[in-house]
Amino acid sequence: MQPVNIIGAGLAGSEAAWQIARAGVPVILHEMRPAVATFAHKTGDCAEMVCSNSFRSDDDVMNAVGQLHWEMRAAGGLIMATADRHRLPAGGALAVDREAFSAAVTAALRAETLIEIRAGEVADLPQDGNWIVATGPLTSDRLAGAIRAVTGTEALAFFDAIAPIVHAETIDMSVAWEQSRYDKGETEAEQKAYVNCPMTRPEYEAFIDALLAAEKTEFREGETAGYFDGCLPIEVMAERGRETLRHGPMKPVGLTNAHKPQEKPYAVVQLRRDNALGTLYNIVGFQTKMKYGAQTAVFRMIPGLERAAFARLGGIHRNSFLNSPTLLDDRMRMRQRPNLRFAGQVTGVEGYVESAAMGLLAGRMAAAQALGRDLPPPPSTTATGALVNHITGGAEAKTFQPMNVNFGLFPPLDDARGGRRGRKDRYPAYTGRAKDDFSAWLATQ
Numbered sequence: 001m002q003p004v005n006i007i008g009a010g011l012a013g014s015e016a017a018w019q020i021a022r023a024g025v026p027v028i029l030h031e032m033r034p035a036v037a038t039f040a041h042k043t044g045d046c047a048e049m050v051c052s053n054s055f056r057s058d059d060d061v062m063n064a065v066g067q068l069h070w071e072m073r074a075a076g077g078l079i080m081a082t083a084d085r086h087r088l089p090a091g092g093a094l095a096v097d098r099e100a101f102s103a104a105v106t107a108a109l110r111a112e113t114l115i116e117i118r119a120g121e122v123a124d125l126p127q128d129g130n131w132i133v134a135t136g137p138l139t140s141d142r143l144a145g146a147i148r149a150v151t152g153t154e155a156l157a158f159f160d161a162i163a164p165i166v167h168a169e170t171i172d173m174s175v176a177w178e179q180s181r182y183d184k185g186e187t188e189a190e191q192k193a194y195v196n197c198p199m200t201r202p203e204y205e206a207f208i209d210a211l212l213a214a215e216k217t218e219f220r221e222g223e224t225a226g227y228f229d230g231c232l233p234i235e236v237m238a239e240r241g242r243e244t245l246r247h248g249p250m251k252p253v254g255l256t257n258a259h260k261p262q263e264k265p266y267a268v269v270q271l272r273r274d275n276a277l278g279t280l281y282n283i284v285g286f287q288t289k290m291k292y293g294a295q296t297a298v299f300r301m302i303p304g305l306e307r308a309a310f311a312r313l314g315g316i317h318r319n320s321f322l323n324s325p326t327l328l329d330d331r332m333r334m335r336q337r338p339n340l341r342f343a344g345q346v347t348g349v350e351g352y353v354e355s356a357a358m359g360l361l362a363g364r365m366a367a368a369q370a371l372g373r374d375l376p377p378p379p380s381t382t383a384t385g386a387l388v389n390h391i392t393g394g395a396e397a398k399t400f401q402p403m404n405v406n407f408g409l410f411p412p413l414d415d416a417r418g419g420r421r422g423r424k425d426r427y428p429a430y431t432g433r434a435k436d437d438f439s440a441w442l443a444t445q
């Protein structure tokens with residue numbers, strides 16, 4: 001049997017390879033790292049998580065990304081199974097030990113006899129065969145050039161973000177305290193998954209002044225697209241209004257200062273565990289384009305971080321994605337070159353989970369094709385189906401921008417209550433319907 005070739009062993013390519021091998025079809029997985037590096041990846045491992053260590057909410061009743069987790073688990077996904085094995089306490093979120101996670105994904109793929117991992121950059125788009133392009137937001141320049149030559153459409157650019165990471169032992173715990181917002185989580189470890197640094201009003205005002213005054217790095221030439229709204233640099237949030245951060249990542253709600261329970265903090269900076277050992281913490285939502293020297297000075301103004309040592313400072317970088325609504329059909333194939341499927345962030349989904357989910361789907365579709373069958377996408381009432389439906393046609397092509405999974409992508413329920421108050425009924429109805437429909441879709445294979 002002819003193998004399926006996959007370009008890119010990231011979150012999407014790794015999941016696609018696993019799904020194809022599970023269907024009994026051979027796979028060649030091409031990965032350019034470590035020979036060709038990207039500015040964000042640090043290793044040669046498969047499925048490296050380049051920024052946050054979180055797969056976000058694991059609530060499969062009230063949250064759309066939690067529902068996507070559920071669907072990937074139901075479909076025997078490698079990424080979710082590995083994430084579950086390397087889970088770290090993070091309240092209601094699914095955070096993982098990133099190094100152990102990537103090493104385990106790599107080991108699982110290497111152990112699978114139907115998968116060959118082939119080192120080296122693929123610089124051209126192959127003319128024939130059954131291929132999946134899963135080269136991600138940092139698709140190599142040569143391959144990006146080859147894609148543009150076929151599509152005639154410029155890949156767009158947008159900005160994503162790296163939050164700074166602090167060595168845990170340098171956080172002053174006589175000032176900071178451990179608590180998840182609203183004490184969320186089943187176990188004590190979950191309820192204490194975050195480290196919180198409180199600010200008084202004068203401290204907050206001084207912090208905002210410093211953020212606004214700090215020296216920023218310029219974007220490189222050509223990096224002129226707008227920011228991705230869910231990932232604004234903190235200084236840009238501060239520029240939008242002095243109170244913006246206090247209503248965003250620094251909101252003080254659901255938290256009680258363990259050292260001064262009577263004193264309500266004016267703002268709170270949260271840090272989340274970044275590795276299994278608990279030696280590293282990232283500052284939640286603090287992506288920034290401040291210069292490194294300025295970052296250290298500004299972040300050390302945060303009470304509890306006066307003597308913080310940083311394992312990594314923040315940054316914001318370029319991402320590439322296709323105009324999928326015009327370029328891809330509902331089987332994720334390029335209309336002009338149907339031997340090429342696309343998967344992952346390069347299709348215009350955003351995030352580790354969404355990218356892996358699109359890898360799972362493209363893998364199953366490519367395997368079906370290799371076996372002489374056709375696999376339609378799951379219905380758009382499912383999280384996977386809602387996403388693929390959005391990128392391959394549901395979205396407005398002219399203004400297409402990367403998308404996270406969310407309930408707004410799901411077809412409305414006729415009898416569900418609208419508005420904020422209706423969410424308590426509506427979300428479980430969406431996820432209940434999604435589970436039924438996804439299970440039915442799986443049963444057809």
Ligand SMILES: Cc1cc2nc3c(=O)[nH]c(=O)nc-3n(C[C@H](O)[C@H](O)[C@H](O)COP(=O)(O)OP(=O)(O)OC[C@H]3O[C@@H](n4cnc5c(N)ncnc54)[C@H](O)[C@@H]3O)c2cc1C
Nearest residue numbers: 008010011012032051052122135136140344345351352355
């Ligand atoms: C700086 C930055 C920060 C991010 N932060 C987050 C975050 O905090 N949370 C989140 O959910 N998402 C984040 N993302 C998005 C994240 O990259 C994606 O969610 C996810 O990694 C995408 O998965 P993917 O498989 O599509 O791409 P990737 O995981 O990047 O995998 C693509 C793979 O293809 C390889 N490759 C590229 N070109 C070639 C070629 N020509 N030949 C062979 N191999 C090639 C690359 O080396 C890479 O291994 C961030 C992205 C960037 C760039």
